[in-house]
Amino acid sequence: xxxxxxxxxxxxxxxxxxxxxxxxxxxxxxxxxxxxxxxxxxxxxxxxxxxxxxxxxxxxxxxxxxxxxxxxxxxxxxxxxxxxxxxxxxxxxxxxxxxxxxxxxxxxxxxxxxxxxxxxxxxxxxxxxxxxxxxxxxxxxxxxxxxxxxxxxxxxxxxxxxxxxxxxxxxxxxxxxxxxxxxxxxxxxxxxxxxxxxxxxxxxxxxxxxxxxxxxxxxxxxxxxxxxxxxxxxxxxxxxxxxxxxxxxxxxxxxxxxxxxxx
Numbered sequence: 001x002x003x004x005x006x007x008x009x010x011x012x013x014x015x016x017x018x019x020x021x022x023x024x025x026x027x028x029x030x031x032x033x034x035x036x037x038x039x040x041x042x043x044x045x046x047x048x049x050x051x052x053x054x055x056x057x058x059x060x061x062x063x064x065x066x067x068x069x070x071x072x073x074x075x076x077x078x079x080x081x082x083x084x085x086x087x088x089x090x091x092x093x094x095x096x097x098x099x100x101x102x103x104x105x106x107x108x109x110x111x112x113x114x115x116x117x118x119x120x121x122x123x124x125x126x127x128x129x130x131x132x133x134x135x136x137x138x139x140x141x142x143x144x145x146x147x148x149x150x151x152x153x154x155x156x157x158x159x160x161x162x163x164x165x166x167x168x169x170x171x172x173x174x175x176x177x178x179x180x181x182x183x184x185x186x187x188x189x190x191x192x193x194x195x196x197x198x199x200x201x202x203x204x205x206x207x208x209x210x211x212x213x214x215x216x217x218x219x220x221x222x223x224x225x226x227x228x229x230x231x232x233x234x235x236x237x238x239x240x241x242x243x244x245x246x247x248x249x250x251x252x253x254x255x256x257x258x259x260x261x262x263x
Contacts, residue, residue, distance in 0.1 A: 002033040002180060002192075003204075004055070005173045007068060007107065007128065007160025012039040016164040020046055020054075023169060028052065030170025033180065036160065038068050038107075041088075043075045053183055053192070059107060062090040064117050066107040068128065068158070069097045071193055076100065094123040103193065105158050108134055109149060110142035116149075125197065126156035132171040133162040135207040143205075156196060159203040167212040175202040 009016040010023055018026075020037075027035050034053035037046065041061060046054040056072045063083055067090060069076070076096040080088055097104050105126040109116070111134045127150040134142045150157050163169040176195040182188055195201065 001175055002178045002182075003031060003170075003173045003175045004034050004036065004053075005030070005032055005160050005163065005170050006036045006055070006070070006105075006158040007038050007059070007131065008035045008163040008169055009039055009059075010037055012037075012042045012044055013164070014040060018163070018165050022166050023163075024049055024052055024054075026163075026166035026169035030173075032170050032173060033183070035169070036068070036070055038160075041077060043072055051180070051183060053188070055192075060088050060093050061086070062088045062093055064090045064120055065109060065114050067093050067124070068105040068107045069093065070103045070105065070196070071189065072097070072102045073100045076102075090117070090120060091123070103196065105156075107131065108142060108146065108162075110145045111137060111139045113139070113142075121153045121155065124155070126150070126158055127153070128160065129157045130159040130172050130203055130205045131162050132160070132168065132205075132207040154199075156199050157201070157203060158196065159205060161208075168208045171208050172203070172205045175204060176200075 005027060008023060008027075009018065010020055011017050016039075023035065023037070034055060036055040036057040038057045038059040040059055043056065043058045045056050055070050057068060057070045058072060058075075060067045060069060060077065076093070077088060080092045080096065082088055094104050103125040104123070105128055106120070106124050107128045108131040109127060111131065127146060129147040129150050130143050131146075134140070147157075157174075159172045159174045161168045161171040161173070163171070174196070176192075177200070178191060178195055182191055185191070
């Protein structure tokens with residue numbers, strides 16, 4: 001079995017200070033086989049690690065929301081146009097991603113709520129059905145609705161922590177049946193890609209405690225000195241800490257909130 005957190009950030013994102021080394025260390029502690037680094041509109045390749053695989057990825061802000069592009073070979077946004085809000089056009093991202101053999105997944109499609117373009121589901125490769133950070137938001141039904149959307153369109157699925165600091169890494173992840181030994185095979189990336197598209201993986205869902213999320217918010221936004229956002233987050237998480245006091249971890253082991261598996 002291999003476990004991948006398919007949505008994490010590093011200090012290449014404006015709202016994270018987590019280095020690649022800190023990310024890998026946290027992921028190993030969580031028992032992960034690898035991660036997908038999905039920095040905001042930014043891409044970089046990572047040096048190979050022993051027995052750990054980093055999927056080169058990116059989270060693009062588009063006119064329909066955020067799109068995760070997995071298995072990138074090079075940056076794709078340098079020559080793409082943007083709308084008046086600085087967002088890319090989703091059709092351009094899908095086209096450019098597929099030209100280099102990458103996969104496009106719709107990230108947290110209902111957080112925040114937005115009008116959905118039916119043509120989008122004919123172009124993307126899958127949907128993120130669980131995002132750990134959504135749990136600590138006002139949009140608590142967003143993950144459930146994302147799963148329903150994925151089933152409706154019969155698309156492949158992914159899950160990720162949306163981690164911006166080490167304490168969040170691995171709180172949710174996607175698991176597949178590839179053996180750990182497959183990582184040493186020359187065609188491993190293609191096998192992993194096929195597994196993600198097969199619709200036969202499992203999604204393990206959880207979230208960090210409100211306190212961890214608060215520390216992560218402060219840790220990330222300190223770069224931008226967005227103290228207003230920090231104070232807002234503080235009050236929100238005090239409320240969440242009272243209403244939802246339990247993290248989805250017990251004795252260091254993950255609790256299965258739900259498991260999505262298709263034969």
